[in-house]
Amino acid sequence: MAEMTFNMDDGYFEGLVRGFKGGLLTRGDYANLSQCETLEDLKLHLATTQYGNFLSNEPSPLAVSTIDAKLKERMVSEFQHLRKQAVQPLAKFLDYISYGYMIDNIILLITGILHERDVAELIPKCHPLGVFPELKTLSIANTTEELYNSVLVDTPLAPYFLECVTRQDLDELNIEIIRNTLYRAYIEDFYKFCKSIGGATEDVMCEILAFEADRRAFNITINSFGTELTKEDRMKLYPRVGRLYPAGLKMLADCSDYEEVVRVAEYYAEYRPMFDTGAATPGEKTLEDKFFEYEAKLNIKAFMQQFQYGVFYAFVKLKEQEGRNIVWISECIAQKNKSKIDNYVNLID
């Protein structure tokens, strides 16, 4: 039944997002970009793609951070074009996509304030998709309780923050715990929302979010080795909507080193190949690279089905991946280290 009524409210937007997806860079485009000797060359080559002259007003010499910022700006403008015209429930779905960036911005500001940076210096560095009016008032909070009561209580993130309020001191580890706790609550809430929509949206989005949850669980586990994060605290950070829940998460929580994590991954066919080899040099594929590849595959697959909201989420993530690819190529060119320049995730053949 959804197929019969989807186009009434959301058909135009699906058409738009499929058009945006058609503009993603192909293998040939990446090959051209990899041949560039300087960032100016890269700018010229990007002008022949759907990005056009988005860097034309930037002064020379071009910096990689400028390219990153402009790519984000382009992605955000396309997203906002969809969001401003969308009606419910698509509007709420698109809002859910932006909550992840809001969490990142809050953490960025808290970290910057902790290191005595001015808020005016930090706000321009926030991700534009995650900007909300209360963000500028973050500097008044010294503890998580103040943060919640003074700033976040009226924002969409308030329900996610209730679990973090017990963390009093805002030091580096606690901030990381707050980030991951917020993210866990966000992913679980988003998962529940997608399930409530049902149909093809549920099929597509739940698979993507389950992978996201499992990825976070693996990353939290591996990154926590050698830190003060206890196994009990680690368990509380794992989102409970992935394939690893519950047995895999329990095993991950008990891991003490990388080899034990690999043994846990061996129980899951889709994750086993990702842990086969580690990266000894920066040119080889790391675990994160393999996660990005798998995520890109899921997002491309999302476009195989029509009349569902997964295409919007997949588009945002594919655009992000494209941005990462271009920034990686730019970094290799800027550092004159082109031997590893092919270490990007190809999206479209």
Place this chain on the structure above:
Amino acid sequence: MSANDDDDRVEQQLDELLDLYMDLYTQYTATMNDLQLSMKDGFLWVSKTRKSLGYDRISPLQYPRIKTATAHVTDEEDMIQAFDELSLGTSSSGSTASDGAVGASRNTAADDAPASTLRQRRKGGSKNPAPSDGGSVKSSKSQPGKKAEVKQRGDSEVERKKREKVVKERDSDEEGEDGDKGAKQPASSQRGVNSDHHDAIKAEIAQRRKADPLRWFAGLPPPALRSSQRHFKQSVDAVVELARIKTEMDAVARAYRQLQLSQIRA
């Protein structure tokens, strides 16, 4: 005949000094290559970290404007002098840690914070040590006039003399090592140690971890970031080694010139 013997001896000494200089030059170029490789890999790992975490997660916004050096470079003579000054109750010359601890100490308060390698590179400042006759070689981590200088001995001796640099102390954090392979977790219990000592050790470890610059960027640092830190630490070692070799080469070159002059005068 004795004049001929003297000439032969001087010639032999000159040859030995030249051999030594060539050996040092070979070491210098090899260490320079190591430095370049470790810096290159370090920056590439930083780029990889930015790729996974996001560009703005690894930026100047993440670190404080005033930073504390976690390692210093001192000479053996400085350590002995600092020891003497400690035992005599006099203040140190400022070349060692500000709280008077001997030699290189960890987590001491800095004067103006030395800028990080990344910041120096961006500003285009060159921090290579420039040795002068009888002067001091500054470590590449410090600004001119700041502490952590490596003093140079007098070079009046002709015969071969190697000046020992104290091995740079550094934090013993294991999480600075390795990429994808996990680092060890802190031992949660130590057998056979009383609880006070155990608590003190834990507090010390926690303090050192807090001071680890890795924590500025992420409370749970990813393997790529740890790899980049490891490579940059290697490059700092290489820089100190280069400074040592360079001063030795200068000393050998001076000795060679003096020997040549003495031969000419004779």
